[in-house]
Amino acid sequence: MHRTKVKIVEEALDANNTIARANRDDFDRAGVTVVNFMSAPGAGKTSLLERVVGSLPGVRVGVLEGDVQGSLDADRLASLHVPVTQLNTDPGFGGECHLDANMVRSALGDLPLGEIDLLVIENVGNLVCPAEFRVGEDCRVMVSSVTEGEDKPLKYPLMFRTCDLVLVNKVDLLPHLDYDLDKFLSNLDQVHPDVERMLVSARTGEGIDAWRAWLTSVAAREGALA
Amino acid sequence: MHELSLSGAIVKTVEKHAEGRRVTVVRLRVGSLRQVVPDTLAFSFQFVARGTVCEGARLEQELVRASLRCNDCAHEWTIEIPAFRCPACGTSDVAVASGDELLVESIEVEEAECIAPR
Numbered sequence: 530m531h532r533t534k535v536k537i538v539e540e541a542l543d544a545n546n547t548i549a550r551a552n553r554d555d556f557d558r559a560g561v562t563v564v565n566f567m568s569a570p571g572a573g574k575t576s577l578l579e580r581v582v583g584s585l586p587g588v589r590v591g592v593l594e595g596d597v598q599g600s601l602d603a604d605r606l607a608s609l610h611v612p613v614t615q616l617n618t619d620p621g622f623g624g625e626c627h628l629d630a631n632m633v634r635s636a637l638g639d640l641p642l643g644e645i646d647l648l649v650i651e652n653v654g655n656l657v658c659p660a661e662f663r664v665g666e667d668c669r670v671m672v673s674s675v676t677e678g679e680d681k682p683l684k685y686p687l688m689f690r691t692c693d694l695v696l697v698n699k700v701d702l703l704p705h706l707d708y709d710l711d712k713f714l715s716n717l718d719q720v721h722p723d724v725e726r727m728l729v730s731a732r733t734g735e736g737i738d739a740w741r742a743w744l745t746s747v748a749a750r751e752g753a754l755a
Numbered sequence: 756m757h758e759l760s761l762s763g764a765i766v767k768t769v770e771k772h773a774e775g776r777r778v779t780v781v782r783l784r785v786g787s788l789r790q791v792v793p794d795t796l797a798f799s800f801q802f803v804a805r806g807t808v809c810e811g812a813r814l815e816q817e818l819v820r821a822s823l824r825c826n827d828c829a830h831e832w833t834i835e836i837p838a839f840r841c842p843a844c845g846t847s848d849v850a851v852a853s854g855d856e857l858l859v860e861s862i863e864v865e866e867a868e869c870i871a872p873r
Contacts, residue, residue: 532779533866537772541764541783541857544771627760657757686837687790722840722847 545662548630552637552665559642562748563650565666567688569681570654572674573698575602576731578649581741583609588748591645593636595628595653602651614639618653627658630665647748656681660688668747674698675706679713682720689720694727694743701730758795761857762803768859769809776864778812786819786854788837793818812862821854 540546556563568574582590591612594603603615616636618625625632633650640648650666652659669692673681676699682689689695695717703710710728717726727743729736769781781800785791793816800814822833823841830843831852840847 530865530867532863533776534861534863535772536861537768537859538861539768539772539859541761541768541859544767545764625760629760658760661757661760683837687788690837690839718840720837720839 542661545630548634549663549665552630552634553667555637556642556648556665556667561642561645561648562750563648563664563666563668564744564747565650565652565659565664565669566672567652567656567659567669567692568654568672568674569656569677572654572672572677573731574651574654574672575605577672577696577698577729577737577740578606578651579609580731580734580737581744582606582611582649585647585741585745585748588647588745589645590647590649590744590748591641593633593640593648593650595632595651597624597626597653612641612645625658626653626655627662628652628664629662633664647744649744656685656688660685660691668693670694670696672696672698673713675700675702675708675710675713679709679716682713682716686720689717689724692721692724694725695721696736696740697726697728698731700728700735701733758791759799759803761789761791762796762799764857765800765814765859766803766807766809769812769862770807773808773862773864775808776866778809778862778864780813780815780863781809782815782817782860782862784817784819784856784858784860786856787821788851788854789857791816791857808864817860819853819856822852823849824852825849 566574592606593614593616595616598617598619600615603613607613614636671688671692673695727736727739729740769778797814804810820833824831825841826848827846828844830841839849841849
């Protein structure tokens with residue numbers, strides 16, 4: 530028995546990225562724009578989707594709902610009469626804390642790609658791992674709610690750095706909190722200068738028109754490219 | 756916590772190149788922007804490696820400092836904290852030159868002295 534050195538020089542996430550590109554090709558062929566929607570647990574992803582999925586002008590939307598367990602969020606969204614596909618990371622995936630390209634690939638057959646223009650993939654609530662794993666998305670949207678504190682961009686830079694839009698949710702609570710919005714925005718600008726951001730409240734509806742318009746324009750833009 | 760997911764990705768990458776041979780060392784280059792805690796990665800790697808060719812392998816991690824390059828004025832600098840604006844010209848159009856990698860550089864495998872033709 531002897532030892533041999535094997536040179537590799539390969540990104541550990543290359544395997545995931547390759548599958549993500551295959552997913553993206555399939556989505557492109559079907560003319561579907563894909564948004565990877567991420568946040569910490571409880572930031573309001575599902576509530577922000579509930580506000581808009583039924584009312585996107587001229588855009589047929591579907592949702593892929595990623596959760597460790599259960600279908601609570603999927604049930605909420607299905608009541609709005611949009612196609613919702615549940616993807617649990619528990620059975621077969623060992624209760625993963627994020628979606629990866631392979632899990633999304635396994636759900637492709639269940640998605641009505643021919644009947645939708647926009648697919649929103651609601652990732653598992655987590656600010657760390659989902660940022661590492663591309664799933665085949667065209668763009669990434671994250672929610673950061675004001676109850677999480679203004680230091681989050683500095684603590685989770687990869688998530689904040691790799692997204693195309695930041696929704697600052699629960700702004701209706703600002704009068705009751707010590708949260709310093711300017712401080713948050715300056716932290717955000719340090720990690721991801723000039724990233725698009727919107728102040729929203731899923732509860733009161735503040736900023737929801739802008740969020741709806743953003744999703745609509747992304748679907749139109751990517752659809753035109755496909 | 757993401758060290759566990761990353762360990763899974765590392766083991767999969769190594770398995771592809773080990774071709775069934777037992778792995779004794781895995782050498783990794785880890786960019787500081789990946790926010791990996793070395794001890795946690797070593798621990799989770801050991802755990803994830805069980806039952807694979809990587810079981811018992813030593814994980815050697817080389818930390819790579821983050822450096823950025825300005826796409827406007829070509830200024831290059833290293834960063835200790837996540838700050839992505841050019842200190843020279845103020846633009847946000849900057850590229851990560853290093854610090855983003857999670858690179859499996861090489862492995863050491865055990866080889867039988869006499870290999871039957873495949």
